[in-house]
Amino acid sequence: MIPAPPPKVITRHRDGRIYAYVVDSGAYGALEPAAVFQPRDGDGVVASVVRQDLERVVYTTLNGAVCLTRAGDVAWASDFEPYSDVRHGHRPGCALSLDGRTVWVYRPDAMARRGGGDQWVVHDADSGVVLARRELETVGHGAGHHVHPVDGSVYLDIGEGQDGSVILRGTAGADGRPEFETYPWSDRCLIDLAPSGQQFMTVDHEQADVAFHHHPNGDVLFSLPVEAFGYDPEESFVEWSGGYLTEDTAVVTLGGESQDGEEWFRYHLVDVRTGTLSGEITVEVSSPYELVPLGDGSWLTDGPGGHPVRWSRAPQQSAPPHLAG
Numbered sequence: 001m002i003p004a005p006p007p008k009v010i011t012r013h014r015d016g017r018i019y020a021y022v023v024d025s026g027a028y029g030a031l032e033p034a035a036v037f038q039p040r041d042g043d044g045v046v047a048s049v050v051r052q053d054l055e056r057v058v059y060t061t062l063n064g065a066v067c068l069t070r071a072g073d074v075a076w077a078s079d080f081e082p083y084s085d086v087r088h089g090h091r092p093g094c095a096l097s098l099d100g101r102t103v104w105v106y107r108p109d110a111m112a113r114r115g116g117g118d119q120w121v122v123h124d125a126d127s128g129v130v131l132a133r134r135e136l137e138t139v140g141h142g143a144g145h146h147v148h149p150v151d152g153s154v155y156l157d158i159g160e161g162q163d164g165s166v167i168l169r170g171t172a173g174a175d176g177r178p179e180f181e182t183y184p185w186s187d188r189c190l191i192d193l194a195p196s197g198q199q200f201m202t203v204d205h206e207q208a209d210v211a212f213h214h215h216p217n218g219d220v221l222f223s224l225p226v227e228a229f230g231y232d233p234e235e236s237f238v239e240w241s242g243g244y245l246t247e248d249t250a251v252v253t254l255g256g257e258s259q260d261g262e263e264w265f266r267y268h269l270v271d272v273r274t275g276t277l278s279g280e281i282t283v284e285v286s287s288p289y290e291l292v293p294l295g296d297g298s299w300l301t302d303g304p305g306g307h308p309v310r311w312s313r314a315p316q317q318s319a320p321p322h323l324a325g
Helices: none
Strands: 008-014 017-023 035-037 047-050 056-061 064-069 074-079 093-096 102-107 119-124 130-135 142-147 154-159 165-172 178-182 188-193 199-204 209-214 220-225 236-244 249-257 263-271 276-281 298-302 308-312
Touching (some): 008 047, 017 056, 035 047, 064 102, 074 119, 102 142, 102 154, 119 165, 130 165, 130 178, 154 188, 165 188, 209 236
Antiparallel strands (some): 008 017, 017 035, 047 056, 056 064, 064 074, 093 102, 102 119, 188 199, 209 220, 249 263
């Protein structure tokens, strides 16, 4: 049996503030913020993560990482030097470790034209002290962090635009200092980790297929090309979205363009135990990236006023979306 994970804390940015929401077992419908953080004056927030106790937030800007208390005091800050006046094409990211003791920061320094390559930096969450720094050979625009729900290792998926995508994993070494490994692909985008952490899901950078891999070695358990979903690969593709709806079911998004030029997308369900299709889920959203599966049978969409809305296939919600299949 998979142990129940702690409630997830997610963030949204609007009106110059960072809003933190707690996704616990009883929270459905439009979520209300559990904490609100006010960034420093002039800080344009790119990414953020809030501690489980809601007492601290870490956020990245184009030129640094900042940790604030709930009262608005600066606990620590790390400037990305030299200062970059490049405004577009690079989006630094951050994540908290599973135990909350470290902060992992991705710095797309090459695109920021800082005179060096990208970096992945590990900070002590309390003091901001740098514990490890990995010089990367990537030229990334941005990256997504995925924290393993059991062993605490941290996956990083770096998007290099037309050049592909690089996936790395950081782990705690024998001496407690982080160690890093790079997976041997440059053409797969990491989408999600299974709730148990036993496998993960990727999509081909050219969007020709979806694959499911064993954690941690990355061996492919099975893959499904566009044709497996009943579409013409010349006219359709796998979106870089979806994820694990439950431990046994993944959402895979197929998209394309109709003959009259209108874009379309559909959410297909895959039984990851057998590698077979198991129906579809239809949700009223405006983008294929809006639906975010949470791994417990529920998912998030955007709601009025910028608040996320949590839905479920169970009868907790008053107006469930149509389910097919």
